[in-house]
Amino acid sequence: MEKIKGQLESYKEQPFSLVLRFLMWIATFLTVGITVCIVGYILIRGIPNLSPEMFAWEYNTENVSMMPAIINTVLMVLLVLLIAVPVGIGAAIYLVEYAKRGSKLVKLVRITAETLSGIPSIVYGLFGYLLFATTFRWGYTFLGGALTLAIMILPLILRTTEEALKAVPDSFREGSFGLGAGSLRTIFRIILPSAVPGIVSGVILGIGRVVGETAALMYTAGTIAKVPGLMSSGRTLAVHMYALLSEGLYMKQAYATAVVLLVVVLLINAGSGWIAKKLTKR
Amino acid sequence: MEKDKFTIKDLNLFYGDFQALKKISMHIPEKEITAFIGPSGCGKSTLLKSLNRMNDLVEGCKITGTLLLDGEPINQMKNVNLLRKRVGMVFQKPNPFPMSIYDNVAYGPRTHGIRKKSELDAIVEDSLKKAAIWDETKDRLKKSALGMSGGQQQRLCIARALAVQPEVLLMDEPTSALDPISTTKIEDLALELKNQYTIVMVTHNMQQAARISDKTAFFLLGEMVEMNDTETIFSKPQDKRTDDYITGRFG
Numbered sequence: 278m279e280k281i282k283g284q285l286e287s288y289k290e291q292p293f294s295l296v297l298r299f300l301m302w303i304a305t306f307l308t309v310g311i312t313v314c315i316v317g318y319i320l321i322r323g324i325p326n327l328s329p330e331m332f333a334w335e336y337n338t339e340n341v342s343m344m345p346a347i348i349n350t351v352l353m354v355l356l357v358l359l360i361a362v363p364v365g366i367g368a369a370i371y372l373v374e375y376a377k378r379g380s381k382l383v384k385l386v387r388i389t390a391e392t393l394s395g396i397p398s399i400v401y402g403l404f405g406y407l408l409f410a411t412t413f414r415w416g417y418t419f420l421g422g423a424l425t426l427a428i429m430i431l432p433l434i435l436r437t438t439e440e441a442l443k444a445v446p447d448s449f450r451e452g453s454f455g456l457g458a459g460s461l462r463t464i465f466r467i468i469l470p471s472a473v474p475g476i477v478s479g480v481i482l483g484i485g486r487v488v489g490e491t492a493a494l495m496y497t498a499g500t501i502a503k504v505p506g507l508m509s510s511g512r513t514l515a516v517h518m519y520a521l522l523s524e525g526l527y528m529k530q531a532y533a534t535a536v537v538l539l540v541v542v543l544l545i546n547a548g549s550g551w552i553a554k555k556l557t558k559r
Numbered sequence: 560m561e562k563d564k565f566t567i568k569d570l571n572l573f574y575g576d577f578q579a580l581k582k583i584s585m586h587i588p589e590k591e592i593t594a595f596i597g598p599s600g601c602g603k604s605t606l607l608k609s610l611n612r613m614n615d616l617v618e619g620c621k622i623t624g625t626l627l628l629d630g631e632p633i634n635q636m637k638n639v640n641l642l643r644k645r646v647g648m649v650f651q652k653p654n655p656f657p658m659s660i661y662d663n664v665a666y667g668p669r670t671h672g673i674r675k676k677s678e679l680d681a682i683v684e685d686s687l688k689k690a691a692i693w694d695e696t697k698d699r700l701k702k703s704a705l706g707m708s709g710g711q712q713q714r715l716c717i718a719r720a721l722a723v724q725p726e727v728l729l730m731d732e733p734t735s736a737l738d739p740i741s742t743t744k745i746e747d748l749a750l751e752l753k754n755q756y757t758i759v760m761v762t763h764n765m766q767q768a769a770r771i772s773d774k775t776a777f778f779l780l781g782e783m784v785e786m787n788d789t790e791t792i793f794s795k796p797q798d799k800r801t802d803d804y805i806t807g808r809f810g
Contacts, residue, residue, distance in 0.1 A: 377618060448654035452716070455613065456667040456723055457644035466666070471657055 316539065323536035326529040336502040341530045343537060345504045346517035350488060350541055352504075353423060353513050357487050360427035362480060365434030366469075372435075373442040374464055387439075390432035398486075398493040401429045405497035417510035422498025429493060430483035437482070441475025442468060470556070477553035484545050488538070491519045514538045564589040564727060564757040565610060570624035572605060574617065579605045581781045583624075587774075592749060592758045594768035594789065597778035597804070603761045606778070607729050610759065611646035612639050628727075644671060647725035651732040653712035655704035655719070660696050663704045663715060667723035682722050690718035691748050710741025717748065721756075728752065730760040734767065746771050765805055769793050777801045 288295040330340040368386070376383050405425030409415050445468050453463040469476075490513075499510030500520055512520065514534060521531040565587035572580035580602045587593050595603035605614065612633060614620045626633045628646065636642050644667075655663050664683045673679060683700070687693040692714040696707075704715055713733060720728060730749070734742040749758055749771055762768050768775050769789060776786035777798075785798045796802045803809055 446654070448650060448652060449656060451613065451616070451648075451650060452654045452656065452719075453666070454616065455611065455643055455648040455650070456670060456719065457640040457642075458666075458670040459640055462670055467656055 319532065319535045319539060323532040323534075326533040327536065328533075331530065331533055341521065341527055342502075343514065343517055343530075343534050345502050346512055346514045346534075347537060347541065348504050349419075349511045350513040350515075350538075351545075353419070353426070353494075353498075354484055354487050354545060356419070356423040357426045357430065358480065358483070360423060361431050361434050361483065364427075365431050365479075366438050366476065369435050369438035369442055370464060370469075372439055374460065374468070386435075390435050393428075394432040394436070398429060398490055401425055402493035402496040404428075405493060409497060415508065417497065417499025417501070418508045419498050419505045419511045420507045422494045422511075425493050425497045426487050426490060429490075430486055433483050433486070434476075434479050437479025438472070438476045441472035441479070444475060445471045473553055473556045477549055477556075481546055481549050484549065485542065488513070488542050488545065489515050491515045495519075514541060561588040561591070563587065564629065565759075566625070566627040566630070567606075568625040570606075570609070570622065570626055572602075572609060572614070572623075573619075573621045575619040579781055580609075583783050585776060585783060585786050587757065587759060589757050590753055590755070591773040592753050592760060592771055593774045593776065594772035595759070595761045595776050595778060596763075596765055596768050597784075598809070599763075600780075601778040602781040603776075603778045604731055607731055607759060607761050609633075610727070610729055611643045611648055612636075613643075613648065615639065640670075644723045645725055646727040646729060647720035647723060648729045649713070649716050649720055649731065649733050652736050653709055653716050655707070655712050655715050657703065657705055659701050660704045660707075660715060661700040664719050664722045667719060671723060686718040686722040687715075689721050689752065690714045691744065691751070692718060708741075710737050710744060713737060713741065713745060714748065717745070721752075725756065727757045727759065730758065732761050732763060735763060742767075765793075777804060779804070 288298075331342055332344050333340045333342040334344055336342045336345050372383050372386060402425065405421055405428075409421030409424060410417060413421075415421050449467050449471065450463060453467045458466070494513060494516050498505075498512070498516075500512045500516055501510040502512055502517065502520075503509075505511030515538065518531050518534040518538060521527040521534060563586045565585075567586070568584045570580055570583040571578060583606060595607065597603050608614045609622060609626060610628075610633070614622070622634055628642070633642060656666060658666075661683055664686050665679045668679060668682050673682070684693065684697075687696055692711060695711060696715070704712065707715065713736075717728075717733075734745050737745065746767065749760065752758060753773075760768075760772065772789045774786065775789040775792040777784045777792065777796075777800075779800055785792065785796060785801045787797070792801065793805055796805060
């Protein structure tokens with residue numbers, strides 16, 4: 278109490294910092310408040326609607342099971358990361374460690390990546406549809422969807438990795454080269470481990486986009502509610518939820534799905550955070 | 560007659576259009592401490608980095624002239640990693656890797672193919688002892704090197720450089736970021752190490768050069784003005800500019 282009193286006293290001389298302080302409180306409150314509201318709303322509306330038959334292994338119009346969609350979401354995330362992460366990190370390593378700094382190529386790739394990350398996902402969906410579904414004559418395929426999403430999050434992974442690599446101090450590179458280590462060893466033993474936290478935050482953002490994506494998937498992976506093979510159609514949770522909502526018959530199930538989607542996102546984030554910790558410990 | 564470790568003749572070095580070193584010629588004797596002194600930007604660090612080709616990392620850097628290590632031209636060596644194993648380096652700011660103390664020291668030997676735990680253990684202990692930091696680290700080898708003080712970190716970096724069994728140790732202002740007590744420790748260490756290693760040290764600190772080096776070279780604006788026994792340089796400099804610098808009239 279004494280402390281607060283003292284602080285209030287000091288504001289008499291600087292009323293402007295009191296105003297600033299209030300604005301800061303409001304901003305903090307809004308950020309936390311909105312998140313709490315959304316999560317709370319979903320939980321309150323969704324949890325009562327959760328029922329065991331919604332987790333049946335097979336989907337039919339009776340149980341509206343989301344189990345296939347849950348499995349598909351996890352598979353989709355893994356598949357997309359499997360494609361986008363090595364390519365993105367590889368390209369970033371080239372740009373930061375091998376290409377001449379400030380060269381034309383680096384600038385070109387950077388502009389391309391920025392442009393790509395500004396394109397709406399429906400355009401990626403159309404592109405994936407035209408390329409994989411029609412030109413390659415694959416039809417709606419899980420692989421087509423994964424490739425489309427991989428293209429979509431590639432710029433994100435590339436840019437965050439690039440920034441993370443650039444943030445590694447040059448003195449680490451000098452130290453390693455000075456001991457007679459080559460570029461490969463320097464990159465894999467010194468630079469990448471230091472950059473892991475930054476890279477992981479990019480990957481988590483990427484996961485978020487994959488889990489939440491609907492537009493780009495509906496035209497590439499289709500909407501069949503089954504666990505697919507690589508070359509057949511399958512829907513993820515977000516697509517599942519969209520389908521339920523757009524049909525208008527299954528609002529309760531849609532809320533329940535939203536709860537599960539939320540939990541899946543939290544689990545995946547926690548999981549990647551845990552992996553990142555394990556990696557940096559080494 | 561002492562043996563020359565490095566022989567440098569008519570060395571010119573350019574960064575793009577800028578000539579950073581002009582017609583440098585000198586002999587650096589084996590198992591002695593050679594100090595490079597001079598004001599900032601005079602090229603002394605640049606010359607030091609040419610000795611293990613760290614300048615290769617700088618874009619637009621071009622070198623002409625002769626630069627020999629034990630009679631072998633440095634810039635024609637096929638394996639630059641092997642050169643840097645022979646000619647180790649300690650940098651201005653301590654730069655331990657973000658890993659454990661043990662792994663820092665073992666990084667070099669592992670790079671050069673030593674995998675056996677017992678062998679690595681011996682090298683780590685030996686290197687830390689040589690760098691006079693064993694007593695402070697033996698109980699926390701698995702702890703992160705970043706938790707050490709600046710002076711300890713710098714001695715760790717020296718241990719790390721020694722672990723690859725180099726012949727030469729290049730030190731680029733190794734004490735400029737350290738407090739006086741740590742500085743004394745590093746200087747004592749350098750005096751100890753010169754029995755086994757050739758040491759070339761860049762320093763801003765003239766007293767430091769006078770205290771520990773055997774030979775001193777004075778640089779100004781990319782030229783080597785004078786090189787001689789340290790005693791001679793500081794008592795009877797031949798060149799007026801050297802005299803002005805060491806008596807503190809500029810720099």
